[in-house]
Amino acid sequence: MLGADFYMPTRVFFGENALQRGKEMLLKAGHHAFIVTGKSSAKKCGALDEVTTLLQEGGIPFTVFDGVTENPPLLTCFEAGAKAAACGADFVIGIGGGSPLDAAKAIAAFAANQGMAPMDIYDDAKRLCPTLPLFAIPTTAGTGSEVNPYSVLTLEGGMKKKTFKAPDSWPRAAFVDPRYAYTLPHGATVSCALDAFAHALESYLSPKSTVFSQTAAVFAAREIWDVLSAMPGEFDVEMRTRLALAATVAGMAISVTGTGFPHPLGYSLTLLDGVPHGRACAAFAADYITYNEKSDEGRALIAAFAAAIGTKPNVMKAFLPGVAEVDFSFTEAEIAERIELVAGAGNYQNSPYVISKEEMYAIYRAHFLKK
Incomplete structure (x- = not known):
């Protein structure tokens, strides 16, 4: 007989204007948001503007990091984690397809664990602090990264992928608005x-x-x-x-x-x-x-x-x-x-x-x- 255990700590807001319905979670998450995106898709589909408008209305400062590429490199996430820590970010918002969402999980871990070397993210004993709270906003309909703890990263040299996963790398909430994929x-x-x-x-x-x-x-x-x-x-x-x-x-x-x-x-x-x-x-x-x-x-x-x-x-x-x-x-x-x-x-x-x-x-x- 199949088992029947199930655990998923991510709160899902689904449908048009999902962000508005779940905005209280976002506005109570912290005092400075670090927004992780790719170069253009989050802007083109409207998701980035909706998030930044919401944060501005709530009086929450934010920093946008738009340097995520496809198959995100581990080193990019390591460097972005340092930037998140330097600007005082205490929560992370990932906006995009699988690459920005996966990168956001790793960035949240690095930001909370300054002093780790890049490969230390895969060593539970060296990740001493919980990752920063993470929120996911998918702009494609494929990876499911918004509701799982996996972060698939490309290692140095670009020829190997390795998955990071931690008990606290789940997004706190996912805002799944199909409108964001209309331009795909x-x-x-x-x-x-x-x-x-x-x-x-x-x-x-x-x-x-x-x-x-x-x-x-x-x-x-x-x-x-x-x-x-x-x-x-x-x-x-x-x-x-x-x-x-x-x-x-x-x-x-x-x-x-x-x-x-x-x-x-x-x-x-x-x-x-x-x-x-x-x-x-x-x-x-x-x-x-x-x-x-x-x-x-x-x-x-x-x-x-x-x-x-x-x-x-x-x-x-x-x-x-x-x-x-x-x-x-x-x-x-x-x-x-x-x-x-x-x-x-x-x-x-x-x-x-x-x-x-x-x-x-x-x-x-x-x-x-x-x-």
């Missing part, structure tokens, strides 16, 4: 939705799954499947609202279970080849289904998952990689470079069927080996 281009919307679907699928199959995580995974996947399988030329307000809710709920699912092997296999395509994260994960969705069908447990779970969202395993196998549109040709040496980069990740253990390194190579060769 079609291709980016699809990629984010594929990321959220991967979270739901991989969480459902995880040995760590519970009644609550599986319920969340099915809800999220069904919403995303309904929208993506229609493959609209444009996403209307209802579709974007469904995707925003689904991404947040899928984030709740992986907060319990973590993710499976499409995530690390996809990291190589993102880091080395610039493939957007959601598309990189979806490129290996069919492989994830096929290999897990090798076990009785995996086969049963996949059948149940597919039925619950109104489709069949073979349909998912055909549809998801097709939507991902990832097409490369690699030599054996290039494949080896990509596998060795991610072969040590723990995600490979998080499925009914645990693939070997030889099977990782087989998957990459089947997709990408230069003919």
Whole structure:
């Protein structure tokens, strides 16, 4: 029987004008806000202006750090943490997609623990002080970072990712307003939705799954499947609202279970080849289904998952990689470079069927080996 434990300390405000409904939490959080964003998306979608207006009206000073890039580097977060501490910030607001939200978690930890070296963030014994209170405002519908404690950072050299997680790295509150994703281009919307679907699928199959995580995974996947399988030329307000809710709920699912092997296999395509994260994960969705069908447990779970969202395993196998549109040709040496980069990740253990390194190579060769 599945377990039924569940813990999620993040207060979620969902829907249009979510920030206004939850503003008291933000205005009582501290005396100086450190706002973490990327270069333009938070401004373009209106979220940054709404936050700064709210803080100004509440008489709370703030500092904006807009230096977060895709796949945020650990060193960027370390330096931003020093800036947050120097300006006297006592709470952090992350605005953006997964990169700014993940970066905000690390920045909140560094700001509270001045004197740590960058890699010390991964050592519980060296993080002596709780992270600064953190609030998350997603402007995409994909990562679910607003409702989980994970911060995926790129290490020095840019060729490896490592996840930071702490009991206090959960956002205190998430303000999920679908309006902020209205300006997201079609291709980016699809990629984010594929990321959220991967979270739901991989969480459902995880040995760590519970009644609550599986319920969340099915809800999220069904919403995303309904929208993506229609493959609209444009996403209307209802579709974007469904995707925003689904991404947040899928984030709740992986907060319990973590993710499976499409995530690390996809990291190589993102880091080395610039493939957007959601598309990189979806490129290996069919492989994830096929290999897990090798076990009785995996086969049963996949059948149940597919039925619950109104489709069949073979349909998912055909549809998801097709939507991902990832097409490369690699030599054996290039494949080896990509596998060795991610072969040590723990995600490979998080499925009914645990693939070997030889099977990782087989998957990459089947997709990408230069003919």
